[in-house]
Structure formats: C-alpha cells, structure tokens
Amino acid sequence: MHQPRPLPAPLDRLRLPVIVAPMFLTSTPDMVVEACRNGLLGAIPALNQRSSEGFEAWLTEIDARLTAYPDAAPHAVNLIVHASNPRLEADLEIVIRHRVPVVITAFGARPEVIDAVHSYGGLVFHDVATRRHAEKLADSGVDGLIALASGAGGHTGHLSPFAVLAEIRQVYDGLLILAGGVTNGAEIVAARAMGADLVSMGTRFIATQEAAVPEAQKQMMLQAGAGDVLVTPNLTGAAASFLIPSIRAAGLDPAALPAVGAPDAKRESKAWRDIWSAGQGVGGIQDLPTIAELTERLSQDYRAAVARIAADPFAG
Numbered sequence: 001m002h003q004p005r006p007l008p009a010p011l012d013r014l015r016l017p018v019i020v021a022p023m024f025l026t027s028t029p030d031m032v033v034e035a036c037r038n039g040l041l042g043a044i045p046a047l048n049q050r051s052s053e054g055f056e057a058w059l060t061e062i063d064a065r066l067t068a069y070p071d072a073a074p075h076a077v078n079l080i081v082h083a084s085n086p087r088l089e090a091d092l093e094i095v096i097r098h099r100v101p102v103v104i105t106a107f108g109a110r111p112e113v114i115d116a117v118h119s120y121g122g123l124v125f126h127d128v129a130t131r132r133h134a135e136k137l138a139d140s141g142v143d144g145l146i147a148l149a150s151g152a153g154g155h156t157g158h159l160s161p162f163a164v165l166a167e168i169r170q171v172y173d174g175l176l177i178l179a180g181g182v183t184n185g186a187e188i189v190a191a192r193a194m195g196a197d198l199v200s201m202g203t204r205f206i207a208t209q210e211a212a213v214p215e216a217q218k219q220m221m222l223q224a225g226a227g228d229v230l231v232t233p234n235l236t237g238a239a240a241s242f243l244i245p246s247i248r249a250a251g252l253d254p255a256a257l258p259a260v261g262a263p264d265a266k267r268e269s270k271a272w273r274d275i276w277s278a279g280q281g282v283g284g285i286q287d288l289p290t291i292a293e294l295t296e297r298l299s300q301d302y303r304a305a306v307a308r309i310a311a312d313p314f315a316g
Helices: 029-037 052-066 088-098 111-118 131-137 161-169 185-193 215-223 244-249 280-284 291-311
Strands: 018-020 041-045 075-080 102-106 123-128 144-148 175-179 198-201 229-232 240-243
Touching: 018 029, 029 041, 029 052, 029 075, 029 291, 041 102, 052 075, 052 088, 075 088, 088 111, 102 111, 111 123, 123 131, 123 175, 131 144, 131 161, 144 161, 161 175, 185 198, 185 291, 215 244, 229 244, 240 244
Parallel strands: 018 041, 018 198, 041 075, 075 102, 102 123, 123 144, 144 175, 175 198
Antiparallel strands: 229 240
C-alpha cells in the first residue's frame, strides 16, 4: 500500500496538500495570491488572458504581490500543450522567464515542455483519467499525475476516486493528485488514505469571494446538488460537467443537446462563460467564504478527521 510521504520542495511549504485548480474564466491573480499566502498551491490557466502579453503581466503581478509573503506556498500555471494551441511556444517562454514553480499540462504530454520546465528546477504535473493513460506517462519525466475522477468539474474522468487511484497506483509510484468531488478536509484525508499525495479542488473554490465569476453563478451553486450536474461532450467536444440550471437558462434542453459541430449546434450561449461548470461536490457547498476562511475551515476539518481515524477502534 502506498504510504503518505513528505512532499518535495517547493511543495513542502504547503499548509495543506491542496491545489486550487486552474479554472478557465474563473482563476485570477487574486485567487492565486490568496491561495498561496494561505498555504495552498494556487493555479491559473495561461489562456485566461487573451494574449501572451496579458499572461505575462499577470505573472509579473503575482510575483510582485507574493514577495510580501516570503513563506507563501508555490503557484502554478496551466498550459494547454495540444498542437491546436498557437500560443504554447510564447507562453512557455514566459513561464521559463518567470521560473513558475509548477506547470500543469493538459491535452497531451510534450517532452520539450517537460525539459524546459525542468531546466530551471520547476515541476510538471499532467492530467490522466485511466490506468492506460498513466502507463504511457509513467516514464515521461513528469513529476506528478493528476487523476481525474468522476464527479470532477470541467473536463472529467469516468472512474470513481477509489477505482482511479487504485488502478493508477498499480503502475505509478510518483506524486499523485486526485481531482474530483473533494470539498472538505475529511475528503482530503480520505484521498491521502487511498493513495493520493495531494488533491486538486476546483468547484469548492468557485464558491468563494475571490472567484471571478458572476454572482448568479455562485448563487446557483448554493442551490445545486450533485443531481444538478450533467456530464456531456456536447458543449465542448469532450466529456465535461455543467450545471443543468445554467443550460436551461441558456434556452437549451439538457436532454437534447446537439453534438459539437452538428448543424443545429450553433448557439449564442457559450460553455464556461454562460453555461457554468461545477463538479458533483457542489452539493456540499453552503456558503461563500473568503479563501482565507475556507482554508482555515479545511485545516480544522483535516485535523479533526485525522483524530477520528486515530481513535477508531479498528485502527488499533
């Protein structure tokens, strides 16, 4: 059985083993700085800025603001490394110039990207959803794998957290991060007990004061449960999780969404911007705290869960 182990530098500065997931049209420098100064790994997608120049301005801002917090946790950037991303080369050069501590890659594994990040001592994490995918990446040079389980917001996996961690751990003994449905400290402990080293949390952090989403989206999340989440490829071309009430508000029928590229698929409402994403953990969200308040709550929940397990008669 994989045992929890100390995290490598610079992850050893984390207060909790938590990545605040890089979320399209949601994550901002404010979220990253607040996450990092409270001991969580804050992450931002490069493509949340419309240009590479804007992306570099954001990194410059993040670097400057974090100098006020010398004990802050590291931050991360999400790069889409698929050939369809025309900005990859320019954005990677910016990442290197700013020596971003962690780079989270998606939609392909590129050896040249891994080598470039390693050249200055950075870490590279990559998304996987199956054992087969993990096998292909186990010897690629990545420093960690993010296991996408069912219930994740945004693009999601199809296996339960139990199944995906168990399968990947059979072929990969490196740093493993679980993404999907984690909303509280006890669930972070559970993920660690099942073989994850960290968790990636997105949905819970959309419902915070700092998240750059419409207030209506946050209020919808407070009212939603797991049954209000639809997983469909018909909004982005890949299986992704969206709030059913937001699909209906856009004038669409959740049960009859045309496939991407179909003649009747043209619509004014866009995924992520007007049709809002959330994972199945949305049902556990009941308020809109600041990131600082949420981090303190997660920390207290985490310690309480560890104490409960230690007192469990079966643990003796």
